[in-house]
Amino acid sequence: GAGVSQSPSNKVTEKGKDVELRCDPISGHTALYWYRQSLGQGLEFLIYFQGNSAPDKSGLPSDRFSAERTGGSVSTLTIQRTQQEDSAVYLCASSLIAGVIHEQFFGPGTRLTVL
Amino acid sequence: GQQVMQIPQYQHVQEGEDFTTYCNSSTTLSNIQWYKQRPGGHPVFLIQLVKSGEVKKQKRLTFQFGEAKKNSSLHITATQTTDVGTYFCAGGGSSNTGKLIFGQGTTLQVKP
Numbered sequence: 001g002a003g004v005s006q007s008p009s010n011k012v013t014e015k016g017k018d019v020e021l022r023c024d025p026i027s028g029h030t031a032l033y034w035y036r037q038s039l040g041q042g043l044e045f046l047i048y049f050q051g052n053s054a055p056d057k058s059g060l061p062s063d064r065f066s067a068e069r070t071g072g073s074v075s076t077l078t079i080q081r082t083q084q085e086d087s088a089v090y091l092c093a094s095s096l097i098a099g100v101i102h103e104q105f106f107g108p109g110t111r112l113t114v115l
Numbered sequence: 116g117q118q119v120m121q122i123p124q125y126q127h128v129q130e131g132e133d134f135t136t137y138c139n140s141s142t143t144l145s146n147i148q149w150y151k152q153r154p155g156g157h158p159v160f161l162i163q164l165v166k167s168g169e170v171k172k173q174k175r176l177t178f179q180f181g182e183a184k185k186n187s188s189l190h191i192t193a194t195q196t197t198d199v200g201t202y203f204c205a206g207g208g209s210s211n212t213g214k215l216i217f218g219q220g221t222t223l224q225v226k227p
Contacts, residue, residue: 031213033213033215035217040222041219041220042121042203042217042218042219042220043158043203043205043217044217045214045215045216045217048213048214050213055213056213056214091157091158093158095213098213101145101146101163101165101207103148103160103163104148104158104160104215105160106157106158106159107157108156108157109157
């Protein structure tokens with residue numbers, strides 16, 4: 001079946017603009033996770049959803065970052081007033097249900113470049 | 116907060132040599148997962164360890180979870196060029212909230 005998909009694959013924007021990143025999880029997966037990976041770095045947890053609710057938003061770097069999930073499926077990560085330090089690959093993952101016992105399936109990521 | 120440290124950050128080996136990466140947590144983990152990310156790719160799940168002292172093998176890969184459930188290791192025997200990539204450990208806290216804390220990863224280069 002189809003894996004996790006993300007769009008766009010690449011996004012170049014100017015400093016100060018808003019961007020929206022989209023994630024389509026695997027069908028039937030109720031948990032969805034957002035991570036950020038800077039060049040040559042590890043994965044930085046941003047937020048996760050169980051269904052449409054976000055029990056843990058602790059990783060969001062600032063109030064310029066927000067995420068929502070509707071219908072228990074697609075999620076959107078929005079970054080307002082982008083800064084150059086926001087440049088990174090944003091990875092989305094999904095799992096059957098939320099819980100550390102379940103493996104996470106990652107999408108290909110969105111590479112964001114802020115000029 | 117919970118931190119997961121991974122060493123070394125980089126490792127260059129000659130094909131056929133062994134390789135080990137180590138993962139240490141500041142707190143007791145409920146479980147640990149290992150992922151591999153090929154250059155230009157996304158992380159792919161390798162394995163999960165849950166029990167204290169658990170050892171699992173996948174062909175040339177051996178995974179261990181420490182007795183105190185605070186550390187883990189991945190050992191590759193006789194590396195091949197296909198082993199190239201970055202290996203991440205990811206630990207789950209005891210509350211099983213769904214949040215995994217990833218280590219910084221170990222990038223393995225294999226010289227043919």
